[in-house]
Amino acid sequence: MSTDNIVLRVESLVVETVDKSPKPILKGVSFEIQAGETLCLVGESGSGKSVSSLTTVGLLPSGSLRAVSGRVELDGENLLQATPKRLNELRGSRMAMIFQEPMTALNPVLSVGKQLDEVLACHTKTSTAQRRTQVLDALEQVHLPDIQRMYSSFPHQLSGGQRQRIMIAMALLLKPRLLIADEPTTALDVTTQHQILKLIRELQQKHGTAVLFITHDMGVVVDIADRVCVMKTGKIVEQGPVRQVLSTPKEAYTQCLLTAVPSLTPRPPRPARGPRQVLDVTGLEKEFVPSQGLLSWFRRAQAGTKAVNSVSFQLQEGRTLGIVGESGSGKSTLARCVMRLISPTGGIVRINGQDISVLNSRSLKPHRGCIQMVFQDPYRSLNPRLTIGQSLIEGPMNYGKPRNTAMLKAKELLELVGLPPDAIDRFPHQFSGGQRQRIAIARALAMEPDVIVADEAVSALDVSVQAQVLALFDDIQQRFGVAVLFITHDLRVAAQICDDVLVMQRGQVVEYGPAQQVLGNPQAAYTRQLIDVAPGRSWDFAAFAPAS
Incomplete structure (x- = not known):
């Protein structure tokens, strides 16, 4: 060098x-x-x-x-x-x-233009007009649309990709x-x-x-x-x-x-565990309507945004269905509608044959235990003031289990997810991210659910820890026959854990079928585009050599 x-x-x-x-x-x-x-x-x-x-x-x-x-x-x-x-x-x-x-x-109370302008004001002696020209040029260089609007926008008004482009523009502003x-x-x-x-x-x-x-x-x-x-x-x-x-x-x-890097080649299909259909979603819709406020008396109501538009799928016991797509495709909104964390505006969600889409909070309670969720961020999904044992027994005790019985079950679950017995008395901050995600999985299993919804559950983890957590999901399915609705933007993960894959774009289903068919021989142009831009697609990591 x-x-x-x-x-x-x-x-x-x-x-x-x-x-x-x-x-x-x-x-x-x-x-x-x-x-x-x-x-x-x-x-x-x-x-x-x-x-x-x-x-x-x-x-x-x-x-x-x-x-x-x-x-x-x-x-x-x-x-x-x-x-x-x-x-x-x-x-x-x-x-x-x-x-x-x-x-x-980024500072949430300053516009994008103001934050970039501050960088120039601190390090240069150019005029306000010159600084504005430089900022607009920087926004254009990072290929942001409508740079005048971007200049005046606040961080919360932009997508994750747009905010990251702003960070790059800010970093490279002074070359x-x-x-x-x-x-x-x-x-x-x-x-x-x-x-x-x-x-x-x-x-x-x-x-x-x-x-x-x-x-x-x-x-x-x-x-x-x-x-x-x-x-x-x-x-x-x-x-x-x-x-x-x-x-x-x-x-x-x-x-x-x-x-530990998952392959983009879908794994062989697993034999069906049984015919029981645990989750049936038909024509699901979710529309977000902007608040009109007092001015609604004087102007025409704004059109809503259909985040989920007529989505249908089925999930059998012991199977994994992957929901994939870009940010903003409606994946997480779909998951929250299925969980009834938000109420759908149309369609049917059946858990073990029971439609829960129209039930009120009291009527929902008996069905909550049948479907549990593992969230993306293991650092925020556990209460930092509760011991692991307290977190694991909270749900079962709310549904009538005696404390001693729930605690015995919690200890069994910690052993199942590969954590030491003394973890029961420790707090979340004493564990790594991968260990916390294992605890989150154990907490979901404590309710003995039929369906686990995993929303980007491994995206924040290292590849080796990710591989361990994916293997844990597979082991749990083999043991208990739990069905998994797996939300992910990582096609490598989808290829290795999913039996079926549903591809979403702008709230709609563009392709749905067995993983080997959807990811191995995609028919939709959008699915092919997602596969083509997957990072490191040309490399066979397992063989340590470029793919032939």
């Missing part, structure tokens, strides 16, 4: 906790990135990826972590010795960062030498993800930016990386050109990460 063109050099970086008995978090991390190059840091949660990026931009939490040795050089300047004032000067002008969740990174992207596509559907990755590459080539890209998605690594560093417990265990590392991984840990 030419030393003349190196933008970022990290040498023997050591970061440890700030307490009486410091623990090392980074243990001598070293890597380099040239101008115009993308280096991916990959590894499981806790491997040190994000700590490496936060150290680089000087955003380590001062009371918790500190860099104790090593060097972090940006164009030869050691950032570990830079003053806070100097770091503020460098952020935005010479280095910038795109965070994972744009909704928390920094280094761009750090920390899991910027994790929560996005495959189409938006493809667009964001293409955009980063396009802007990088235009400006010669060095990119440090942090991800746990090996498919993304294939699509965007020039070189890759594999991290484990604070160390880089393997690094090199992306094709070399993925084709011939030397470390067992790298091989485990690759084999």
